[in-house]
Amino acid sequence: MSSDNKIYQHKFRDVVDIISDWYEPYGGVSGKDMLEFGCGEGTVALGMALRKTPRRVVGVEILDVVNNCEDIARDHFGLQGLPTNLRLQQISPGQDLRDLGMFDFIYCWSVFEHVKRDLLEAAFRTIAEALKPEGVLFLQISPLYYSRDGSHLAPWVGQPWAHLAMEHDEYRQALYNAPPTPQNLREAWSVYIPLDAPQSVERDALWETYTTLNKVTAPQLKRAAASAGLEVVRDYRTKFDDPIPLDLAEIYDEDVLRTEQVVWLLRHETLQNGEVEASRASLEDQAY
CATH class of the missing domain: 3.40.50.150 (Vaccinia Virus protein VP39)
Structure with a gap:
């Protein structure tokens, strides 16, 4: 299968x-x-x-x-x-x-x-x-x-709570510098990313998904x-x-x-x- x-x-x-x-x-x-x-x-x-x-x-x-x-x-x-x-x-x-x-x-x-x-x-x-x-x-x-993988981007930036610990621009750069996305992961995200989209378009879509989380x-x-x-x-x-x-324990519940x-x-x-x-x-x- x-x-x-x-x-x-x-x-x-x-x-x-x-x-x-x-x-x-x-x-x-x-x-x-x-x-x-x-x-x-x-x-x-x-x-x-x-x-x-x-x-x-x-x-x-x-x-x-x-x-x-x-x-x-x-x-x-x-x-x-x-x-x-x-x-x-x-x-x-x-x-x-x-x-x-x-x-x-x-x-x-x-x-x-x-x-x-x-x-x-x-x-x-x-x-x-x-x-x-x-x-x-x-x-x-x-x-x-606010959970460990709450950014939805853990497959690309694996550091736990990285979205809370890193500066915004640093986190974005880590996403865009991540290795190419495996095909099975791209398929899992097909609702948001066309399977034939170039990597730059994929990362833009991933970043938009992250920044629009409520x-x-x-x-x-x-x-x-x-x-x-x-x-x-x-x-x-x-x-x-x-x-x-x-650093996070001092800030968040x-x-x-x-x-x-x-x-x-x-x-x-x-x-x-x-x-x-x-x-x-x-x-x-x-x-x-």
């Missing part, structure tokens, strides 16, 4: 299984209305639609790479077309997701670190508004900005979600145990430096008596 096909298989199978397993206590994805927020090329959405029998999967993405899914389905999975329960759509930042319907389950995988800081609350709000009253949001981010921490992310009426009902985190450089990944389930804040039934009745009325 080629390296790029391994990448697609990982998304198509492993990521899909992780996300669907997290939703299992809430009834499982079979027969449900689902939305992927920030679907990229659509591989996870494709796997979800084909392997987990939801009623429908809608994938939304602000980049035009969403149009690559049909080629991926053909080239890597031998499909002649996309499944009928899958819809992929390019959207603009802040677009009202309710235009696409209401959803039992919304999920996003390594997306929210790329949402502009001033749009975080709005992003949570538009997701919350598109969730059915008892709907669930799955959110995963890895790596968080630098959000887990507590800040949770507050943004709460502002949209979403509460975390399951919280899983992974942390690095590498020694923290003294240790937990912020160590927390590499957050995986959350979020739901609407607890509704008062009768509000769930009233909201459900309202949705049923809208469906006819």
